[in-house]
Amino acid sequence: MIPAYLYKYIYLLLVTVLTLTVVKYRRSLKVTESIIGSALLCLFMVLFIGFRPVSIYFVDMINYANWWGGGTWWGFDWEAENLLFDNLFQYMGSIFPDGTVFFVLMAAIYFTGMLVVCRKLFPANTLIVFLVCLAAFSTFSYGTNGIKAGAAASLFLAALAYRDKMWLSIIFLLLSWGFHHSMQVSVAAYALTLVFKNEKWYFYGWLFCLLMAVAHISFFQELFAGMTDESGAGYLNWDTNDDWGGKRGFRLDFVIYSAMPVVMGYYVKFRYQMKDRLYDIMLKLYLTCNGIWMLCMYAQFTNRIAYLSWFMYPILLVYPCYAIANENHPLVLVRQKVVLLHLAFTLFMVLIYYA
Known part of the structure; x- marks a missing residue:
């Protein structure tokens, strides 16, 4: 089993290597790219983060693990603070011996939600934008610590991405609110x-x-x-x-x-x-x-x-x-610099500023 304190660094190393590789070798596409690479990366993240060990390094995770199985499922509680998340946690705690399946499910909602948004908004550049999302300063933290807010955020982004289908957007908004009242x-x-x-x-x-x-x-x-x-x-x-x-x-x-x-x-x-x-x-x-x-x-x-x-x-x-469709537009010409500077900022904050 990988020690908990190494998870963040392995995560950043993987995201960095993949980002640099895609930036260097990928050429602009004007057609929808294959979803296979992005889907495999998403699956890896779900399993890697979902099966992480219970540790104080992941802060709130240890609280969820300690609260696990703390009661009997008596049916849906309409007075719960976080209507969906709290009921889901209580229900799964009543049928599973530990929180592993729950943590995998939360990671699946979090990372799959990101991928769905990237695919919907950037069908020709799904992988690189997904990597940008993974490289964000707060992504790892809200995949391992603030999992409730992280899942809610991914669902909210899905609501924005599907604003052209109002009924679906409203469903995602309600799901997001149900996962975290904030x-x-x-x-x-x-x-x-x-x-x-x-x-x-x-x-x-x-x-x-x-x-x-x-x-x-x-x-x-x-x-x-x-x-x-x-x-x-x-x-x-x-x-x-x-x-x-x-x-x-x-x-x-x-x-x-x-x-x-x-x-x-x-x-x-x-x-x-x-x-x-x-x-x-x-x-x-x-x-x-x-x-x-x-x-x-x-x-x-x-x-x-x-x-x-x-x-x-x-x-x-x-x-x-x-x-922007115009490949000669000034914003399009700096896209790789934006991606790399964004990644560099996260690496600086994690490895230097907070070290």
């Missing part, structure tokens, strides 16, 4: 993008939120804490858990990371005048959710609030580079 923020932001469409004001709003964070204005954080339930308030309150293990204060590293899709979006919309309905929705959704995080930056679980926007990060970052 997705109500993303669902509400999604509804806002469908009603209020002035893109410039979303950028203005994001800058306003950044200024509030710089000035350490806590009004909005306290306001949101008062509006949410007890669990949500626990995320927003900085006094409930002094041993949670993360950093506090103004997170310049998080701001720099979060700003990349914003800068890209500004140039895409106002310099290159790209017109794409789905990209517009994703960009406005990202600006809204990331702005909410900045208003709550001083909360103790700031990284989990940031993930409400970060799960869109890799798709939003590369979408302009792969959605």
Whole structure:
């Protein structure tokens, strides 16, 4: 069995080697590429992550393992905090002796959801975009630690990808919300993008939120804490858990990371005048959710609030580079640089900054 502390490094090594290989040898396609390579990589990730050992290295995983089989299944609990996830966990805990099957299932939802989105949006570039998603700074963490939020995020992305089939999009939205109640923020932001469409004001709003964070204005954080339930308030309150293990204060590293899709979006919309309905929705959704995080930056679980926007990060970052058909377009010409810089940032953060 592979030691738990090596999992992250093996994962990054594999993603790095595959990304460099695909970037070097793959040529642009104008037709749908074979799904076989992407599907095999997805299957490997499901098995590799799903069958990981129960260890404190994966943080919340050990809590799920300790809670496993803690009760009898008495039927669907309509009062559960996370309607689908909590009932699924309780049901599987009543029929399986340990959590292995559950962890494999969660990995399958997480990685398969990503692959479905990449295939739907980028049929000619599925593999490289899937690798970009795997290389994202938060992907490994939410595949092994925050599995509940990770699965919910993949389902939400599927809802965006299938917005052309409203009935299916709504199903994915409801599934996402059912897996993690925090997705109500993303669902509400999604509804806002469908009603209020002035893109410039979303950028203005994001800058306003950044200024509030710089000035350490806590009004909005306290306001949101008062509006949410007890669990949500626990995320927003900085006094409930002094041993949670993360950093506090103004997170310049998080701001720099979060700003990349914003800068890209500004140039895409106002310099290159790209017109794409789905990209517009994703960009406005990202600006809204990331702005909410900045208003709550001083909360103790700031990284989990940031993930409400970060799960869109890799798709939003590369979408302009792969959605444009003109191979001579400036955004298309820099696609490989964007992919490699994104990967380099993750490697820097994991191997140097947090080391």
